[in-house]
Amino acid sequence: MSVSEPLHVPRTIALVGLMGVGKTSIGRRLAQRLGLAFVDADSEIEAAAGASIEEIFERHGEAAFRDGERRVIARLLEQPPHVLATGGGAVMDPSTRALLRLRAISIWLRADLELMLSRVARRNNRPLLKNGDRRAVLERLMAERYPVYAEADLTVDSIDGPPEATVERVMAALAAHLATGKETVP
Numbered sequence: 019m020s021v022s023e024p025l026h027v028p029r030t031i032a033l034v035g036l037m038g039v040g041k042t043s044i045g046r047r048l049a050q051r052l053g054l055a056f057v058d059a060d061s062e063i064e065a066a067a068g069a070s071i072e073e074i075f076e077r078h079g080e081a082a083f084r085d086g087e088r089r090v091i092a093r094l095l096e097q098p099p100h101v102l103a104t105g106g107g108a109v110m111d112p113s114t115r116a117l118l119r120l121r122a123i124s125i126w127l128r129a130d131l132e133l134m135l136s137r138v139a140r141r142n143n144r145p146l147l148k149n150g151d152r153r154a155v156l157e158r159l160m161a162e163r164y165p166v167y168a169e170a171d172l173t174v175d176s177i178d179g180p181p182e183a184t185v186e187r188v189m190a191a192l193a194a195h196l197a198t199g200k201e202t203v204p
C-alpha cells in the first residue's frame with residue numbers, strides 16, 4: 019500500500035549508510051515524493067572544492083576531504099528542510115552526528131553486502147574502493163560503521179529491484195515516525 023501524500027516533514031531528511039546502498043537514487047525520488055529539494059553532499063563538496071572527490075583524496079588526502087565534508091554538511095543543515103544524501107563516512111564525524119541529531123531526521127539505508135558490491139561495481143570513482151578487495155573493504159566498513167549508522171532515527175532496508183519499492187518503504191517508515199508526534203517543528 020502506498021503512503022498517501024502529502025507528508026509534512028519539519029526537518030531535513032538525511033540519508034546515511036554505506037557506499038552502494040542507493041542514497042542518491044533513493045534520495046532523489048524521495049525528495050520528489052515529498053515535494054522537497056534533493057541535495058547530494060558529495061556533489062556539494064565537489065562544487066565547493068572545484069574538484070572531484072577522487073581529486074580531493076589524491077591531492078589533499080582523506081583528512082582534508084573529511085574536513086570539507088564536515089563544513090559542507092554543517093552549512094547544508096542550516097538550509098530549510100530538504101532531502102540530503104550524505105557520503106558514507108560523514109556520520110563517523112562526531113560533530114556531524116550531533117548536528118544531524120539536532121537538525122535532521124536521519125534514515126539509515128541498509129543493504130546486503132552482495133547488493134552493495136553489485137552497485138559499487140558500476141563505477142570506479144570511490145577512493146576507498148580503488149585499492150584492495152572491495153568485499154574486504156566493505157566488510158571492514160560494515161564492522162566499523164554499523165554501530166554508528168544504527169543510531170539513526172530510522173532504519174530502512176534498501177532492496178534489490180526498482181528503487182520505487184525502497185522509496186515506498188522509506189515513506190512508510192517516515193509516516194509512522196511522524197505519526198508518533200515526536201517530531202515537532204523546531
Ligand code: S3P
Nearest residue numbers: 036037038060105106107144145
Ligand atoms: C565515502 C563515501 C562516498 C564519498 C567518499 C567516502 C565513505 O560517498 O563520500 O568516497 O567514506 O564511505 P557515497 O557513500 O555516496 O559513495
